């Protein structure tokens with residue numbers, strides 16, 4: 905058995921586009937903007953540029969606003 909706990913610091917972190925908090929990817933939902941639609945990449949198989957948002961309603965609800973603001 906390999907003790908993986910010593911690798912905890914290597915868990916990739918991403919920033920939520922809405923609240924700008926840094927979290928590990930397991931606490932975030934990846935999504936892509938495809939033809940002006942927000943597509944949640946739940947299976948993590950979308951090749952397009954991905955963005956991350958907190959797995960929380962208060963951030964998810966603001967994605968549309970964020971997309972409009974940034975004209976993606």
Ligand SMILES: [Zn+2]
Pocket residue numbers: 920921922923924925957958963
């Ligand atoms: Zn957030």
